[in-house]
Amino acid sequence: MSHDAVAELVERYLNDEAFRMAFARDPDAAVNAAGFELDGDELAALHASVSARDDQPLKPRVSKYSFGS
Amino acid sequence: MTSTPSFAAPILAHVWQFRSFSDDTLDTLAASAERETAARGTFVIHEGEAGIDAFVVIEGRLEVQLAGKNGPIPIAVLGPGELFGEVAIVAGAERRTASVVALTPVTLLRIDGATFGQAIADDAHARPELEAAAERMAVGRFIKSATLLGDLSPAAVARLAGRVLVRLVAAGGDVIRQGDPGEECFLIRSGELDVVDNSSGTERQLATLRTGMLFGEAALLTGAPRNATVRARTDCELLVLRGADVLAAMAGERELADHLVALMQARSRPRRHEGVELHERTTADGATIVTLKDPARAKYFRLSREGAFIWNRLDGQHTLRDLTMDLFLEYNVLAPDVVMGVIRNLATEEFIDLERLEATAARRTRRERFFDALRAVMEWTYSLNGCDAFFGGLYERVGRHAYTRTGLAITAIVAAGGFAAFVAMAQRSAGTLLHAATVARVGAALIPLIVFAIILHEIGHGMAAKASGARVDRVGLGWFWFRAMLFVDTSDAWLANRRQRMLVDAGGILVNLVLAGAAGYVALLAPNLTVAAVAWVFALWSYVAVLRNLNPLLEYDGYYLLMDALERPNLRGKSLGWIATGLWPALRNRTSLRGHRFELLYALGAVAYIGVVVVWTLFAYKYTAQGWVARIVPPGAAPSFGRLFAFTLGGLALFRLANDIWTEGARQRAHRRVIHKG
Numbered sequence: 001m002s003h004d005a006v007a008e009l010v011e012r013y014l015n016d017e018a019f020r021m022a023f024a025r026d027p028d029a030a031v032n033a034a035g036f037e038l039d040g041d042e043l044a045a046l047h048a049s050v051s052a053r054d055d056q057p058l059k060p061r062v063s064k065y066s067f068g069s
Numbered sequence: 070m071t072s073t074p075s076f077a078a079p080i081l082a083h084v085w086q087f088r089s090f091s092d093d094t095l096d097t098l099a100a101s102a103e104r105e106t107a108a109r110g111t112f113v114i115h116e117g118e119a120g121i122d123a124f125v126v127i128e129g130r131l132e133v134q135l136a137g138k139n140g141p142i143p144i145a146v147l148g149p150g151e152l153f154g155e156v157a158i159v160a161g162a163e164r165r166t167a168s169v170v171a172l173t174p175v176t177l178l179r180i181d182g183a184t185f186g187q188a189i190a191d192d193a194h195a196r197p198e199l200e201a202a203a204e205r206m207a208v209g210r211f212i213k214s215a216t217l218l219g220d221l222s223p224a225a226v227a228r229l230a231g232r233v234l235v236r237l238v239a240a241g242g243d244v245i246r247q248g249d250p251g252e253e254c255f256l257i258r259s260g261e262l263d264v265v266d267n268s269s270g271t272e273r274q275l276a277t278l279r280t281g282m283l284f285g286e287a288a289l290l291t292g293a294p295r296n297a298t299v300r301a302r303t304d305c306e307l308l309v310l311r312g313a314d315v316l317a318a319m320a321g322e323r324e325l326a327d328h329l330v331a332l333m334q335a336r337s338r339p340r341r342h343e344g345v346e347l348h349e350r351t352t353a354d355g356a357t358i359v360t361l362k363d364p365a366r367a368k369y370f371r372l373s374r375e376g377a378f379i380w381n382r383l384d385g386q387h388t389l390r391d392l393t394m395d396l397f398l399e400y401n402v403l404a405p406d407v408v409m410g411v412i413r414n415l416a417t418e419e420f421i422d423l424e425r426l427e428a429t430a431a432r433r434t435r436r437e438r439f440f441d442a443l444r445a446v447m448e449w450t451y452s453l454n455g456c457d458a459f460f461g462g463l464y465e466r467v468g469r470h471a472y473t474r475t476g477l478a479i480t481a482i483v484a485a486g487g488f489a490a491f492v493a494m495a496q497r498s499a500g501t502l503l504h505a506a507t508v509a510r511v512g513a514a515l516i517p518l519i520v521f522a523i524i525l526h527e528i529g530h531g532m533a534a535k536a537s538g539a540r541v542d543r544v545g546l547g548w549f550w551f552r553a554m555l556f557v558d559t560s561d562a563w564l565a566n567r568r569q570r571m572l573v574d575a576g577g578i579l580v581n582l583v584l585a586g587a588a589g590y591v592a593l594l595a596p597n598l599t600v601a602a603v604a605w606v607f608a609l610w611s612y613v614a615v616l617r618n619l620n621p622l623l624e625y626d627g628y629y630l631l632m633d634a635l636e637r638p639n640l641r642g643k644s645l646g647w648i649a650t651g652l653w654p655a656l657r658n659r660t661s662l663r664g665h666r667f668e669l670l671y672a673l674g675a676v677a678y679i680g681v682v683v684v685w686t687l688f689a690y691k692y693t694a695q696g697w698v699a700r701i702v703p704p705g706a707a708p709s710f711g712r713l714f715a716f717t718l719g720g721l722a723l724f725r726l727a728n729d730i731w732t733e734g735a736r737q738r739a740h741r742r743v744i745h746k747g
Contacts, residue, residue: 013406050404054373055370055371064555064556
């Protein structure tokens with residue numbers, strides 16, 4: 001399967017500020033408005049939850065003891 | 070409307086587009102001109118309507134606008150002496166290509182379009198100049214409406230539009246070549262181009278560029294050679310923007326700088342920093358957690374399995390497009406926003422190399438600098454690094470025995486039995502402490518015991534960290550929320566599992582419980598009443614210290630215990646940040662509270678706790694500070710000093726809380742912008 005529409009969508013996302021903003025507000029609406037025709041699997045991928053969304057730097061763990069404690 | 074040829078002639082003579090016209094031509098134009106006025110907000114020209122008359126501004130200001138998806142886009146502001154409406158005449162168009170609206174009450178000179186057209190036809194010099202002006206307008210309109218430069222001010226667009234060159238490139242021609250120096254970037258006015266990487270000896274297509282896209286910005290911003298070749302796939306018309314002009318526009322327009330840097334990063338091929346270690350573990354419920362560790366900087370970063378998948382491809386060859394497509398094919402998730410967010414966060418934390426513009430990345434606002442200074446007042450540390458060998462040696466000789474079954478059993482017996490002795494001796498110790506002389510002796514003996522206990526508390530964390538296989542690279546002292554403190558850095562415990570991390574969190578408290586228990590036995594068994602009283606008070610202090618350390622609302626041991634028990638890293642920051650970013654929307658729409666109840670609860674608790682601390686500070690420190698200075702300042706001044714001191718401390722505490730909320734909120738907003746906006 002070529003997934004040309006997905007490749008084009010990704011390129012558009014990376015290069016087009018307005019599309020990025022629209023995608024942030026409503027991915028489905030942005031994709032439809034831009035005329036991308038995604039098939040069922042691709043739409044499911046668009047709606048899939050992504051655990052990487054919560055990837056984050058970890059703050060230092062500093063075990064401290066105050067003299068007033 | 071009134072006919073005013075004599076009035077119009079000198080005005081037309083000062084319109085620079087008409088400077089080549091003869092006096093006769095100007096008189097003809099003036100004879101056809103009429104003066105008219107328009108109120109503020111009036112549209113003199115509507116985009117798309119029929120009309121060929123031109124206008125010269127006599128008084129007032131007007132704005133040239135294009136219709137945009139989200140409302141009108143301003144592209145220029147016109148003032149006295151400026152001509153508009155001529156584009157339709159020059160281009161032979163029947164419809165207006167932009168709207169012009171009065172920003173103030175205006176007085177205009179309307180020139181008959183047919184007469185104007187004839188004047189241009191009769192003057193060999195006028196047409197090229199007017200065509201050039203019309204072309205500049207068209208370029209400005211294109212820049213404003215079709216490109217990422219659309220946020221530029223009308224003046225900046227006009228400056229850029231006046232300086233761009235147009236380049237036509239035939240299909241198959243290279244516009245830029247990989248490795249060449251770059252002093253200009255390009256806007257695609259029409260056509261398509263391929264971005265090609267030749268670095269590995271064989272050509273690899275990285276992307277396709279289309280109308281409205283900008284390219285060539287990376288070399289311009291970083292000064293590095295071109296990182297790819299761009300080749301025309303079809304015949305193209307490009308607008309060439311000189312580097313100096315773009316940088317000048319960026320200097321005055323922060324948004325443009327941000328857009329260009331975001332664009333450059335979106336097209337980059339990030340590379341992992343050397344030396345960063347990847348540690349993987351599986352949680353009790355089977356989830357895989359990957360933690361990156363940069364040993365050189367003692368920095369840690371948690372990744373999901375998708376994040377780790379991305380990380381493993383950051384070899385300097387994969388673009389964000391490649392990464393997003395690979396993620397899609399491997400995990401069936403289509404999330405360019407998330408890929409961009411992970412990359413930007415890794416870059417911010419310096420786990421990867423990503424092109425960035427130091428001038429924009431490092432700039433801090435005045436408010437940020439103020440809060441930095443405030444944070445330093447509230448929290449300051451002096452660290453000793455390279456302590457792991459000391460803790461390792463101590464653990465091997467002594468500490469490891471405490472983490473055997475026997476050691477833990479002895480710990481439990483001492484702690485539990487000692488507590489019983491402490492309770493049993495409460496009445497006798499209280500009786501002893503009724504004597505003032507005993508109180509003084511107990512107080513003097515207690516100070517070194519407390520210092521000793523604090524040192525042992527920190528060593529307790531260090532031993533627990535070693536028992537969990539974590540390094541302890543840093544110890545130090547400083548102050549935290551107005552109190553002197555000792556600390557050990559147990560960040561390496563991020564690599565341990567939940568049980569081990571909780572053991573590290575509790576290591577200091579366990580030491581306090583053992584010390585308190587031992588002191589309870591001394592209070593029970595010591596024949597000397599003063600010694601028994603000292604031991605009992607020390608045990609009391611230790612139990613109070615344990616309770617205070619279990620407070621989860623500041624970053625003490627209890628906080629880390631709660632955070633690890635719930636597997637919610639950065640709990641405090643997330644919760645306080647949520648107040649700044651999520652509370653107001655949640656108040657307006659309860660459904661957005663879903664999934665954030667714990668953040669709300671924790672944040673409210675933390676805020677309420679600071680409130681109590683501030684109130685307590687205002688009362689307690691007023692009299693304490695008043696007492697300090699009572700002997701050295703006039704009697705009337707001591708209460709004022711006490712009040713000033715207490716209010717300063719209370720104010721600092723509130724400022725610090727506000728700083729935490731603001732900083733964490735800004736971090737979350739930035740993260741969301743990265744995810745959503747890029």
